[in-house]
Amino acid sequence: MERVPLERKVLNENARVASELRVRFTERGILCLNLISSPGSGKTTLLERTLESFPASERVALLTGDIQTENDARRLARFGFPVKQITTGGTCHLDARMIERALADWVLEDIDLLLIENVGNLVCPSSYDLGEAAKIVVLSVTEGEEKPLKYPSIFFKSELMILNKTDLLPHVPFDVAAAEQNARQIHAGIEIVRVSCMNRDGVDNWLGWLQRKRAAARLAAVSATQP
Template identity: 70%
Template sequence: MTVIPVEKKVLSENQRIAASLRDRFEEQGTLCLNLISSPGSGKTTLLEETLGGFRPEERVAVLTGDLQTENDAKRLARYGFPVQQITTGGVCHLDGRMIERALERWSLDEIDLLFIENVGNLVCPSSYDLGEETKVVLLSVTEGDDKPLKYPSIFAKSELLVLTKIDLLPHVPFNMEQARANARLVHPGIEIVELSCTTGQGFDGWQAWLSRRREARLRRASTARV
């Protein structure tokens, strides 16, 4: 008798759904970004500042995950863009099926940029592909600069590291140089942006990275239609 571990079956099913989602995003020209961090690193605040900088006609949407509340969706909905809360009921990550069900309420051909704000956790979300183009990991200066070494999987799988709350650097024992070195030890090619949503310092770096990714996605979509 062959025994198949339940975890392997779950991940295999998730990969199937994620591949389908990725095909849909590619077909519609939707740039999907999966934001992941520990609780309190600033994902929602980063999204607030980002949404606040978009023109009202921008085709942007957000799916935000939380264990119990709809607090983040209420905060983000104030900016006038489509937002859905995915309440996991205690599950410590989003999975492909959750994203698939949430997207049933929207038409992807009306969304150019989709942010997925994952549940606050550096472990489980790293194992679940959501069909995104890339994962973005956030690390605040109120955490340890050794986080990339302690949780290497998510840093290895992310294309961008956003170091947040840098306005607090004078008040916390966080070594920025060491954090950057640790991240690149795990993922040598990872891009790094340092910013403060409170003061706006470095926020242009995040906006520039986002613009480059959106332009690249548009070019691919245009080529595919030719």
């Protein structure tokens, strides 16, 4: 009986902090993206492919969430951009307060792009707004094409689905058209980019999507600050 009101209170508090973060990001023209997937779909690898394409002058920063270990932050730190690991110690998702705390000693004026890798989980992270401009769901071809139907919430809330590990298609029974149709059945407007982080196929399409979103965030900041 007590559980539902408590859950609602937690989500309301999260929504309040997330909307404060969103205002801070929007005003400064920071594009914040929240990457969500099952464990091992390739979030960190996609971020590695992304960072290696950037010049050293790129104003990008990253937060990466895991229940345990600093491994992902170590992998991402190799590229020289600011990275912080958020270790949740058991919680299966990041929340807006964790993002607020992680950003406390960073100067937001130095950042244009904030990439957040959520804890590997296809369910819990979908309920927690982090103040992002968009959620991105990563699905890999080893997971089965029915996943959008089984875990609809995250596909419904994501602007983009990255279909990763396409290099494995010759070796796994995965129907790409059915997977994409399932995603569109849940969210008619979802954008889809097929990539292989292993052989880089399609990575430029992802980078193109990212640049278009960044341009839109810069425009939104100009209109937010105009009287």
